[in-house]
Amino acid sequence: MSSIAGLIEAINKLPSELHSKDFLLTWEQSQSELQQVLGIAETLKTMRAENIATRLFNSGLGISVFRDNSTRTRFSYASALNLLGLAQQDLDEGKSQIAHGETVRETANMISFCADAIGIRDDMYLGAGNAYMREVGEALDDGFAQGVLPQRPALINLQCDIDHPTQSMADLAWLKEHFGGLDKLKGKKIAMTWAYSPSYGKPLSVPQGIIGLMTRFGMDVTLAHPEGYDLIPDVLDVARNNASQSGGSFRQVSSMEEAFDGADIVYPKSWAPWQVMQTRTELLYAGNDQGLKELEKACLTQNAQHKNWHCTEEMMKRTKGGKALYMHCLPADITGVSCEAGEVEESVFERYRIATYKEASWKPYIIAAMILARKYARPGDVLAQLLREAQPRIK
Amino acid sequence: MSSIAGLIEAINKLPSELHSKDFLLTWEQSQSELQQVLGIAETLKTMRAENIATRLFNSGLGISVFRDNSTRTRFSYASALNLLGLAQQDLDEGKSQIAHGETVRETANMISFCADAIGIRDDMYLGAGNAYMREVGEALDDGFAQGVLPQRPALINLQCDIDHPTQSMADLAWLKEHFGGLDKLKGKKIAMTWAYSPSYGKPLSVPQGIIGLMTRFGMDVTLAHPEGYDLIPDVLDVARNNASQSGGSFRQVSSMEEAFDGADIVYPKSWAPWQVMQTRTELLYAGNDQGLKELEKACLTQNAQHKNWHCTEEMMKRTKGGKALYMHCLPADITGVSCEAGEVEESVFERYRIATYKEASWKPYIIAAMILARKYARPGDVLAQLLREAQPRIK
Amino acid sequence: MSSIAGLIEAINKLPSELHSKDFLLTWEQSQSELQQVLGIAETLKTMRAENIATRLFNSGLGISVFRDNSTRTRFSYASALNLLGLAQQDLDEGKSQIAHGETVRETANMISFCADAIGIRDDMYLGAGNAYMREVGEALDDGFAQGVLPQRPALINLQCDIDHPTQSMADLAWLKEHFGGLDKLKGKKIAMTWAYSPSYGKPLSVPQGIIGLMTRFGMDVTLAHPEGYDLIPDVLDVARNNASQSGGSFRQVSSMEEAFDGADIVYPKSWAPWQVMQTRTELLYAGNDQGLKELEKACLTQNAQHKNWHCTEEMMKRTKGGKALYMHCLPADITGVSCEAGEVEESVFERYRIATYKEASWKPYIIAAMILARKYARPGDVLAQLLREAQPRIK
Structure with missing residues (x-):
């Protein structure tokens, strides 16, 4: 792998457009956005290999919503949250039906008062999974704009009916x-x-x-x-x-x-x-x-x-x-x-x-990179800070 | 919201009686105890809005016992624990029956060796929910007095047959x-x-x-x-x-x-x-x-x-x-x-x-305030320390 | 209990052989290995009683695999992970059958990209529980040797068909x-x-x-x-x-x-x-x-x-x-x-x-000691570092 400083330099050369949009389909992302996620993922993976802590969040929740059974994606998401310092909390809604309207708006806000990331897997219903994610995203936008939420959580598509971007x-x-x-x-x-x-x-x-x-x-x-x-x-x-x-x-x-x-x-x-x-x-x-x-x-x-x-x-x-x-x-x-x-x-x-x-083995780092790119306007800067501090992950 | 320093000053003017008793019914609390919880909750909410970390616990578990389905209260409690630095661990006892006697005493101790908070929701059985919480509280008192537990966990009523104080x-x-x-x-x-x-x-x-x-x-x-x-x-x-x-x-x-x-x-x-x-x-x-x-x-x-x-x-x-x-x-x-x-x-x-x-949106902060007031003899002092250190919640 | 410094001195006098092997049966461990685990457990318990944080891991997952119902062991393991700074993640495979071969190898690696400990309880099938743990251990060895895993997680026997070492x-x-x-x-x-x-x-x-x-x-x-x-x-x-x-x-x-x-x-x-x-x-x-x-x-x-x-x-x-x-x-x-x-x-x-x-009450500390002894070549040194830093567990 490349040197961490070199990786960060490359990230800093890319525009940071992901800060203001969710990563729900790879074909909605620009070439530089894709490269940014790859670069951040490689930086995080290299840092971990060199025992540098990547805990950006002192506290915060990462919510998971799995509407289908999952082991690998579940562990990758949990690992990504843990890499960044977030604690996982599972929302178990059952698989029976896709919610709409007020139920979605309300639930999205109720679980997000202290949430920095929401990962959703919803691939059972053709025409509904990705649409559901967008509905959640709009509810989060609204909650944040109205002052209900102190932060806009990153929304991560952990597999939908259309794409599996992670x-x-x-x-x-x-x-x-x-x-x-x-x-x-x-x-x-x-x-x-x-x-x-x-x-x-x-x-x-x-x-x-x-x-x-x-x-x-x-x-x-x-x-x-x-x-x-x-x-x-x-x-x-x-x-x-x-x-x-x-x-x-x-x-x-x-x-x-x-x-x-x-x-x-x-x-x-x-x-x-x-x-x-x-x-x-x-x-x-x-x-x-x-x-x-x-x-x-x-x-x-x-x-x-x-x-x-x-x-x-x-x-x-x-x-x-x-x-x-x-x-x-x-x-x-x-x-x-x-x-x-x-x-x-x-x-x-x-x-x-x-x-x-x-x-x-790349999946936890890709997910963490997506969260990081969504939460920070200047992801390179915060990675550079981690590198400067160089806290050991394991003592 | 008021300035954080002003909020802390107001907290310090109140007697800190909650340190030695559980908050199981609002009408068992004095006026100043209620005000203290409100003041701590507002302080924590303001700190979070200003990106000041409120992690008082370097480690420690918060236990949840839900004897009825719950999404909102579950997430509020998880958020409160996370705000303070505690990790959630769920005790799943099933809903069938209310335990008594040795089962309650034993379980309360077995789950609490490293626990700083226990939140219970038990509203199904009239005459039993609040009583069960008191039985748990007595078991924790006994375990702490006898040297089994190195700390007395805060007991939080997450809804009972009588009251829903959070x-x-x-x-x-x-x-x-x-x-x-x-x-x-x-x-x-x-x-x-x-x-x-x-x-x-x-x-x-x-x-x-x-x-x-x-x-x-x-x-x-x-x-x-x-x-x-x-x-x-x-x-x-x-x-x-x-x-x-x-x-x-x-x-x-x-x-x-x-x-x-x-x-x-x-x-x-x-x-x-x-x-x-x-x-x-x-x-x-x-x-x-x-x-x-x-x-x-x-x-x-x-x-x-x-x-x-x-x-x-x-x-x-x-x-x-x-x-x-x-x-x-x-x-x-x-x-x-x-x-x-x-x-x-x-x-x-x-x-x-x-x-x-x-x-x-107030619920996570109210629950965190109840835990904080139960664990610290001088809650204002510890909040003042958080303000002085002013660790960022998100880097 | 003895003074912490004295406990650490005694640990340092023992050879640290556990760093390179899993603790799956007590009779596979030397007398000094048993004493080392006891000594580390006592050190951790004393530190907690004296409000000294024992968080060795800035981040990292501890996986649990329970193939039989469990409350006490589950909480002890969760407590041990929390003592060390690891977040728990449960692998729910169902109880139906014991996996073999590629399924075990693959799963062991898929859950371990960010894992520092894996605890398994598998006592239902005579002749199979301990054998399954060894199969997982070999898969972890292989994954680490091949560069799939950046670390070799500690494998903890939380009860098998033969022994219950914790x-x-x-x-x-x-x-x-x-x-x-x-x-x-x-x-x-x-x-x-x-x-x-x-x-x-x-x-x-x-x-x-x-x-x-x-x-x-x-x-x-x-x-x-x-x-x-x-x-x-x-x-x-x-x-x-x-x-x-x-x-x-x-x-x-x-x-x-x-x-x-x-x-x-x-x-x-x-x-x-x-x-x-x-x-x-x-x-x-x-x-x-x-x-x-x-x-x-x-x-x-x-x-x-x-x-x-x-x-x-x-x-x-x-x-x-x-x-x-x-x-x-x-x-x-x-x-x-x-x-x-x-x-x-x-x-x-x-x-x-x-x-x-x-x-x-000793069980969480014994489990934490087993993880610590497996992860560190010089466990006494890292405990001494914790003692020097003396971060308070509760502010």
Whole structure:
């Protein structure tokens, strides 16, 4: 990693626009905003490795709202809060329904009197998760403007129906580390491909997040999936536009082989078709359990026709030099390990196991960087102060 | 708000009697004790607004025991602990039964080896909640006296069957802020009135807390409810005595209109009759689920006869200048918003929405003030120390 | 208690071998390692009593994994983390199955990016709990060696199928305090005996922990239980070997009376036979609910034949001078208090109630000492630094 002082210098050269807006979709952020988050994350990670405390908050709460089960994201968020000195407090609303109107406004204010960050995971309901976050954000703006809240908490999207920005930014930080810089990503070929899994209903946010972000850096992004496993059309438009602006490319193919051919990076992962998620959302709203069961059964049957979408050693041989970097947001469905037939062959996964752990290790720092960038007008200055004080994290 | 130094000076002029007793019912506290809590709360709130850290504890646990669901009180308590530097730890005992004897003594000690505060919400069982808190308090006294505990944790009543002191004190702090001082409350007319709600079994602690506290400050307190929706008789006696001593008044009426006429402040809120809560307690002890269902049905039918107890624009016109301050502990049952027919009309609530949020915003500081007053013989001195050190809360 | 400086001096005289190994079974630790943990625990407890902060970590997480219900151990662990400045984060995996292989490796790394301690309670599955901890430990070693983790978290055994080292070490600290030194334990007679309880399936880890540890200090250890209530044979071997090396003794008897005769210390407590725990483990793995119910019924019937294994006043008269120290890990099954017929008579328990609370009060400090000894190569030096700085815990 670079020297901390050098990292801070680079941060200070970027405009600090994140102080006044939430980071809810990577494609709403400017290039310099993305670079700022990456730079802050690397600074925090290096500081921790060098036993320099990064406790910016003497006290303060970080709220978490998980509308879906989560272990990895939960721990990453808790770690990010702890890095900054915030204490976690969980809001358990149940998963049954998405709240609206006064309930959202009131709850957002009631939990925020002493809150500096609110992280929300809400990926169950297509069309609702990201919208809910924006509604919370407006309630916080209003509460702050009206003098109800002494501070405007940073709002963090911990995964929604559209994007998974803490995951895709952690993936980007890992690629930057692995290849030695953002500029090294230009022209690299990445294959974001569907893969078979014996489970159903996995969110769209990871593949959408990847094609929406990696097209920003001049990469050649290939999205591959069987017929009918479409992503949200709007996000495909985003990826196309990004690619044309960044000098990269974006294409869709319907065979894993084609996507893997000559790839520098592969990201084989299961997801449910967009149309299925739409139907599922309607059934969830209607409380139609029987319909949900039938949908699951139909989807699993459909999935089972595509078991050949499998990241095998044979498939890996097609990649550049047979040595593409394998990525996954974890946990992967590993054939013969976590299931009978899954996304990836055991020997492939095993070879890249430590790499996927390192990929994941960026997430706490990315989340902390998003909070820091939202709370401070001059994030470089406050990091420089931490460096000057150099309090040891462990005595 | 006043200057911090001025607030501390005022605190120092009051005797510090709270150091040696728990704050379990407002009417067990002297006038100067109430003022001390208000003064400390305002000092802490002002310090936070001015980014001065209020972390008195380098480490220490704050325990929470919630025997009923709670979001707002849970977050207020967590915020209060965090303000002071304590980490929250939840004791989840289940709601089934109230423990007694050795179980209470043992548990109170086992959770308190490193605890500086214990907050309990226990409002389900009439005759048992406040008594349980006292039993815990005695166990803590004994554990401390015998050398088991290195400190006596502050015991905080987060709502019981009799009183809701953190709510009523937050309400009082809000009235003090809104009207510009405690002395300004003298002669103000407050209407604590029942209102229709489509739900059942709401605790008595809010209306009891309000009439038990607001009668202390020379206010003209009117309690209004339909026939049969009585509060605990002992608390009515408390309110009468308070009023006669403070130079205010306390009266009971059976029409919302009468209570609203000329009122400066209105607090329309649903509750279940005292006698119903008594029956419900017996059924809960007996585990009589069928009886509980029948009771609920009977009560909802009874409630439905009083839908005209509704805080409408028409009703508000009866208040002083048509502009009484509307108060609520939240969440309110808003007609056409959270239910078909409820406690308050949407346009009325909307006009006072931000006011109710500000009312609620006092709760974390009131709870922190109660802990601080219980732990320090000279609370003004320790606040003065915080002011001198002036550590920034956020770097 | 001794002076803090004196305690630290004694710690510095001991080799610091715990820095490079986990404390998973007391009999894997050398005599000086046990003494080091006792010494650090006493130092931390004395510092807290003298209001000296023991916050070694400016930030960092302590993870807890409870695969069985727990209140006392949960609070002790939370207290230990808080004493050192770590924030608790609970991993809730459910109790259903013991994970293996990649799931364990991955989870151990995913939760540990910012973790300094991981405490695990896993006592349900005979043959699996301690083994699971070792698997986690190896995953942490690997993650640290490969650069995934910036630190190797301390792994704490909060109770497994074999040992309960935080309990037995807390018990030992209490005996050291009560009798005035480890050397005073030489020749003391301790009776670890089975006692009747109306519940079933209590773990073996406490009696096994006691006979495995107390035989290290020249004590005369008697294990007493009805025919068929055997402990794991390997642990009996451990106790025998320990006794022969320490100059103490270990014997097994089949009557409570015989064990109590002339005892200095008695520890009457229920447990399930080893063979029953083995069968139960197999039924749990097979998900055989009917079999589990039948096993429970058979065991309760068997237990009921031994209600005379009861720590009565009559029984206590057999002990040395009628005044043996009564010990229990709590909660005890007290006849006429928590059950109709149980482990101990009310008057006996009441006389030693405060003593059992003091016994328990050591646990947070023992756990904190284990973490500290694992994280620091020179624990005495860091304690000396805390003493020099002498930050007040409470302002």
